[in-house]
Amino acid sequence: MMHHLPKAFWRSENESTPVTDLVTSLxxxxxxxxxxxxxxxxxxxxxxxxxxxxxxxxxxxxxxxxxxxxxxxxxxxxxxxxxxxxxxxxxxxxxxxxxxxxxQIITNLDHIFSVQPLKITSxxxxxxxxxxxxxxxxxxxxxxxxxxxxxxxxxxxxxxxxxxxxxxxxxxxxxxxxxxxxxxxxxxxxxxxxxNGIEEVALLIRDKQVDENLRMKCGEFLLLLIGHVNGREGAPMAGIHDDIRRLLGEKSASLIWAASQFGSTLDPDQRLMALHIQARRVLESLDLY
Missing domain, CATH: 1.25.10.10 (Leucine-rich Repeat Variant)
Structure with missing residues (x-):
């Protein structure tokens, strides 16, 4: 049978003493x-x-x-x-x-005119x-x-x-x-x-020669980004929806827009699963063409 250990003699409920303060500090x-x-x-x-x-x-x-x-x-x-x-x-x-x-590549010619050995970094x-x-x-x-x-x-x-x-x-x-x-x-x-970050990501997701897992990751990236910047007038990337419509087409852009609103009430594991599923749908919508 388990017995409760007695509370340390210097402690009482919700009480702070010099000893407990010292222990906490240490x-x-x-x-x-x-x-x-x-x-x-x-x-x-x-x-x-x-x-x-x-x-x-x-x-x-x-x-x-x-x-x-x-x-x-x-x-x-x-x-x-x-x-x-x-x-x-x-x-x-x-x-x-x-x-x-x-x-910025800074060229340093000092080592050419100096007796100092050039530092090698792998x-x-x-x-x-x-x-x-x-x-x-x-x-x-x-x-x-x-x-x-x-x-x-x-x-x-x-x-x-x-x-x-x-x-x-x-x-x-x-x-x-x-x-x-x-x-x-x-x-x-x-x-x-x-x-032109959105354009670079769109190029990867559209390219069927690119590794499929990376294309999925691009889809997840766009969903997370759009879900975060949604409706923030005057903020950076306020025109992101127009950019995606132009780069990926109306059908995929509409799907991304709708899917980016997912899961604020879901727990983290469910959100991750929903993100994977929606990214897969985005890829499928692109692969129809």
Missing amino acids: DDQRLYREVTLALRTGLRDARSDFSFLRLRGLRSILKFLRSVAASDSTINLFSHTQSIPDLQVVPVLFQHSLHDFQD PSTDAEVSLALRVLEGSCLLHRESMLLAHHFKAVQVLMNILATRGVLEQGACLDALIAIMMDSSINQLDFEAC
């Missing part, structure tokens, strides 16, 4: 140390010149972000760490793993780019100000470059990251408009 400090240590360790590897070390660091950070997402208290701790420059995740991603995709592999995009997605979902940090590194332009040039693995992660950095960021939505 627990908070311990948790904060654990969070910052895990982050520092992952970021140290993610800054490496070697791709295999960067990959290890990104895996560690992604695992860390998933554990952070488990409770509001750890999300708040993570948000606090992101106000400290040395612990910020987003800049490291764009300065290292996603560095090759920056639009290029990012497909797996590294994909993982960096997942970390970017997680950081922005957990910490809204990371969206603004991403804008400072021309995130939308970099991601559209990846979408146009890399393989299916990176393209799928890219679409998820784009949603994460654009959902509540007008400035990133404006960047997406400036890059």
